[in-house]
Amino acid sequence: MSGLDARLVVDRPGFHLDLALTAAPGETVALLGPNGAGKTTALRALAGLVATRGGHVRVDGAELGAVPSDRRRIGMVFQDYLLFPHLSAVDNVAFGPRCRGVRRAAARREAADWLERVGLAGYAAARPRALSGGQAQRVALARALAVRPGLLLLDEPLAALDAHTRLEVRATLRRHLAGFAGAAVLVTHDPVDALALADRIVVVEDGRSVQEGAPAEVARRPRTPYVARLVGLNLHRARADGRAVTLGDRPLPGMATSLRGEVFLAFSPSSVRLDRSAPGGPPGPRWRATIDAVESRGDRVRVLLGGASGPFAHAVAAEVTAAAVAELGLAEGGEVWAAVIGEHAQVYPA
Amino acid sequence: MKRILGSVVAVLALFSTAAACGDSGDDARGGSARTLTVFAAASLTETFTALGKTFEASHDGVQVRFNFGGSSTLAQQIDQGAPADVFAAASPATMKTVTDAGGAAGEPRVFARNRLVIAVPKDDPGKVGDLDDLARSGLKVVLCAEQVPCGAAAKTALAEGGVKVTPVSREQDVKAVLTKVRLGEADAGLVYRTDVQASGGQVKGIAFPEAAKAINDYPIAALAKAPQSGLAKEFVELILSAQGRGTLTRAGFEQP
Amino acid sequence: MTRTARRAARTPDRPLGRAPWVLVAPALTGLAFLVLPLLGLLVRAPWSTLGTRLLEPAVLEALRLSLTTATLATALSLLLGVPLAWLLARVPFPGARLVRALVTVPLVLPPVVGGVALLLVLGRRGLAGRWLDLWFGITLPFTTAGVVLAATFVAMPFLVISVEGALRAADPRYEEAAATLGADRWTVFRRVTLPLVAPGVAAGAVLCWARALGEFGATITFAGNFPGRTQTMPLAVYLALETDPQAAIVLSLVLLAVSVLVLVLLRDRWVGAG
Numbered sequence: 001m002s003g004l005d006a007r008l009v010v011d012r013p014g015f016h017l018d019l020a021l022t023a024a025p026g027e028t029v030a031l032l033g034p035n036g037a038g039k040t041t042a043l044r045a046l047a048g049l050v051a052t053r054g055g056h057v058r059v060d061g062a063e064l065g066a067v068p069s070d071r072r073r074i075g076m077v078f079q080d081y082l083l084f085p086h087l088s089a090v091d092n093v094a095f096g097p098r099c100r101g102v103r104r105a106a107a108r109r110e111a112a113d114w115l116e117r118v119g120l121a122g123y124a125a126a127r128p129r130a131l132s133g134g135q136a137q138r139v140a141l142a143r144a145l146a147v148r149p150g151l152l153l154l155d156e157p158l159a160a161l162d163a164h165t166r167l168e169v170r171a172t173l174r175r176h177l178a179g180f181a182g183a184a185v186l187v188t189h190d191p192v193d194a195l196a197l198a199d200r201i202v203v204v205e206d207g208r209s210v211q212e213g214a215p216a217e218v219a220r221r222p223r224t225p226y227v228a229r230l231v232g233l234n235l236h237r238a239r240a241d242g243r244a245v246t247l248g249d250r251p252l253p254g255m256a257t258s259l260r261g262e263v264f265l266a267f268s269p270s271s272v273r274l275d276r277s278a279p280g281g282p283p284g285p286r287w288r289a290t291i292d293a294v295e296s297r298g299d300r301v302r303v304l305l306g307g308a309s310g311p312f313a314h315a316v317a318a319e320v321t322a323a324a325v326a327e328l329g330l331a332e333g334g335e336v337w338a339a340v341i342g343e344h345a346q347v348y349p350a
Numbered sequence: 351m352k353r354i355l356g357s358v359v360a361v362l363a364l365f366s367t368a369a370a371c372g373d374s375g376d377d378a379r380g381g382s383a384r385t386l387t388v389f390a391a392a393s394l395t396e397t398f399t400a401l402g403k404t405f406e407a408s409h410d411g412v413q414v415r416f417n418f419g420g421s422s423t424l425a426q427q428i429d430q431g432a433p434a435d436v437f438a439a440a441s442p443a444t445m446k447t448v449t450d451a452g453g454a455a456g457e458p459r460v461f462a463r464n465r466l467v468i469a470v471p472k473d474d475p476g477k478v479g480d481l482d483d484l485a486r487s488g489l490k491v492v493l494c495a496e497q498v499p500c501g502a503a504a505k506t507a508l509a510e511g512g513v514k515v516t517p518v519s520r521e522q523d524v525k526a527v528l529t530k531v532r533l534g535e536a537d538a539g540l541v542y543r544t545d546v547q548a549s550g551g552q553v554k555g556i557a558f559p560e561a562a563k564a565i566n567d568y569p570i571a572a573l574a575k576a577p578q579s580g581l582a583k584e585f586v587e588l589i590l591s592a593q594g595r596g597t598l599t600r601a602g603f604e605q606p
Numbered sequence: 607m608t609r610t611a612r613r614a615a616r617t618p619d620r621p622l623g624r625a626p627w628v629l630v631a632p633a634l635t636g637l638a639f640l641v642l643p644l645l646g647l648l649v650r651a652p653w654s655t656l657g658t659r660l661l662e663p664a665v666l667e668a669l670r671l672s673l674t675t676a677t678l679a680t681a682l683s684l685l686l687g688v689p690l691a692w693l694l695a696r697v698p699f700p701g702a703r704l705v706r707a708l709v710t711v712p713l714v715l716p717p718v719v720g721g722v723a724l725l726l727v728l729g730r731r732g733l734a735g736r737w738l739d740l741w742f743g744i745t746l747p748f749t750t751a752g753v754v755l756a757a758t759f760v761a762m763p764f765l766v767i768s769v770e771g772a773l774r775a776a777d778p779r780y781e782e783a784a785a786t787l788g789a790d791r792w793t794v795f796r797r798v799t800l801p802l803v804a805p806g807v808a809a810g811a812v813l814c815w816a817r818a819l820g821e822f823g824a825t826i827t828f829a830g831n832f833p834g835r836t837q838t839m840p841l842a843v844y845l846a847l848e849t850d851p852q853a854a855i856v857l858s859l860v861l862l863a864v865s866v867l868v869l870v871l872l873r874d875r876w877v878g879a880g
Binding site: 522 | 725730731748782826831833834837841844847848849850
Binding site: 033046048051068069070071072073074075076078082084085086087095096099100143147153 | 732779780782783784785786787789791793794797798801802804807842
């Protein structure tokens with residue numbers, strides 16, 4: 001099989017990683033997960049920088065499990081760039097080709113081309129210290145690509161950048177990933193990066209994969225509270241009997257399904273309506289809820305409804321306009337009627 | 351190495367002395383435990399330590415403390431006001447620096463003489479027979495530096511024999527010469543007879559007639575500023591007595 | 607902005623207040639303790655005869671020998687000590703703690719004992735020296751090479767400790783980045799590690815050189831004392847003290863002046879840059 005085909009098993013005191021990972025040539029796979037989930041460890045295992053206890057790493061059919069890092073022909077981009085501080089930008093980029101036996105002049109020419117491709121033609125002689133974060137990360141990208149790797153590894157490449165620079169570098173990354181013929185693995189804890197850059201997302205929690213799929217699929221149908229929080233959805237477990245969705249022993253009104261057994265129920269905070277009195281309107285579950293928190297989110301306000309007061313086993317987030325907050329007099333500790341617009345909810349097998 | 355061992359012993363001795371003082375609180379001869387401090391040339395370490403014990407045995411409540419070292423260093427320390435009672439030097443020249451400064455009480459007296467011998471390793475790889483052999487090319491000879499007494503004596507003896515020696519090293523003291531010979535790094539060296547004797551058979555000594563012209567006199571004197579002037583005189587007497595001479599002779603010294 | 611200007615700009619507000627006396631008093635006492643003996647040498651120096659004494663061939667010879675051997679010892683220490691420091695800092699192996707302790711042994715060992723130990727191993731009848739003599743006809747005691755070895759023995763630990771500290775402080779992920787770019791360990795060491803710890807290596811080399819320059823005990827024990835071949839400045843000083851303390855002071859001043867000059871120059875050039 002061409003591209004990446006790996007199973008990574010790493011054991012450390014108090015931590016166990018066991019992750020199967022594939023990426024087709026030209027495909028970018030994002031490892032998305034909370035801090036400490038093992039994403040970076042997985043990436044380092046792919047690079048040969050941590051010892052694996054088992055499994056395999058195959059790139060374009062070649063087994064690399066026992067091959068040291070310097071002979072894996074990979075390109076790696078780090079969160080904090082790790083440009084060699086004593087070398088100029090062009091020499092940083094030329095480092096890889098030089099290690100692979102390209103003569104100095106040729107390596108520099110090649111490196112200058114790469115710098116031009118990431119939009120830094122004028123910075124060849126600059127020392128890393130003189131570069132901004134965004135420039136440094138683009139040099140780092142050029143440096144990783146200059147070795148013409150079969151596998152490109154990106155470890156939180158945007159995490160150290162400020163919001164504005166992030167956009168620019170993300171665009172650069174997107175362009176180069178699109179043009180990259182090999183497999184690429186991106187580690188991130190930012191769903192926006194994953195959604196924008198990846199063809200496929202693997203959600204990693206506690207050292208294993210908990211969900212895998214196309215970005216749109218993951219964003220629409222999260223399977224763990226962590227992913228649900230990331231993509232901003234309310235996620236609840238329920239049962240289905242082929243017709244209705246039930247929570248506990250009560251069927252939820254307004255929700256029909258042909259599924260049977262354990263299901264996930266996901267709905268966005270904006271499909272929760274709040275009202276002073278029991279609202280009418282479209283069918284769906286409605287209940288009287290206590291307000292746990294009210295937080296401003298730009299032009300919207302997020303209202304956290306206390307757990308277990310309605311049909312749901314844990315808290316539900318609702319999103320309303322600032323005007324609605326004033327109108328309804330929403331405040332912590334107060335009570336309000338809540339309703340979920342049933343037709344906006346996703347029901348899928350657990 | 352020996353020096354370090356020496357200083358370790360000295361420190362231990364100090365501690366045991368202190369301990370003894372603490373213990374003998376009621377042993378007390380009116381709290382008049384006295385300490386005699388003797389500065390003596392390093393080559394006198396073994397003999398003077400033994401004689402110090404003798405002195406303590408015959409003087410109740412007296413401790414004898416030694417400071418052994420290079421004669422010129424000791425002389426400098428005395429000049430700088432070190433609290434010493436007796437000074438025994440390895441050469442009249444160093445004693446002279448003390449007497450010239452008015453540091454001695456009375457004329458120094460020569461109590462022993464030392465003679466140079468050729469020291470060779472036990473197996474004598476250079477097959478050395480006499481002083482002339484030291485001039486042989488390829489033979490590694492070490493001498494004392496001319497600045498120290500054994501070096502000056504060696505220079506005199508070699509000049510007397512008309513022997514031109516190019517040593518591989520001019521060592522800082524006679525013990526260093528002895529070490530190089532004992533370890534076999536040098537094929538021969540000029541040291542004192544007492545040093546060969548004290549080495550316990552680890553080096554062989556070869557006497558040579560020219561040594562008679564380069565005999566080293568050891569003068570001793572009680573010091574003018576001695577805190578224990580009475581004891582100082584008595585100690586000098588002991589060294590000059592038949593018993594003192596006996597001990598020195600057994601160690602290889604000659605009588606003046 | 608120059609340093610003075612920056613200081614001037616910072617002084618008025620003095621964000622942390624005055625330096626407390628509890629720290630300043632012992633600091634000044636410490637400084638005095640280190641500097642006063644030097645002052646003593648300067649005061650007692652025979653200034654009137656200084657010029658003629660300095661130009662004596664024996665003095666120049668000892669000085670030349672001291673500078674040469676200290677520099678060679680530093681070069682040898684760099685050649686052996688930097689890899690050793692790398693091994694200690696980067697390659698985990700059983701007994702590393704013990705090895706690290708052993709490296710510092712020459713620091714605590716009286717140099718004279720170090721000299722005896724060298725004789726026992728590298729002397730003409732030493733454990734290894736015997737074979738050197740037998741097979742190659744090389745004997746090290748009483749040679750300039752012996753001086754270099756003795757100085758290396760006592761001075762190399764300073765370099766190793768300094769470089770190991772620099773290596774531990776350096777971010778090892780630069781080395782990982784280099785490995786992913788296809789650099790084998792030797793290339794990583796040469797092109798990444800070494801440039802990263804260069805200030806630490808320079809500082810260690812300077813310390814090492816200074817220690818080698820002042821080396822006495824191991825040198826006189828292992829290499830002996832012969833003018834022009836093994837008599838370095840410290841040995842000349844020691845022997846001059848026996849008969850001519852004034853000459854000893856002159857020699858010490860020369861040693862002092864040369865070392866201070868070199869250290870100040872190096873500091874400005876390498877060490878101070880960081």
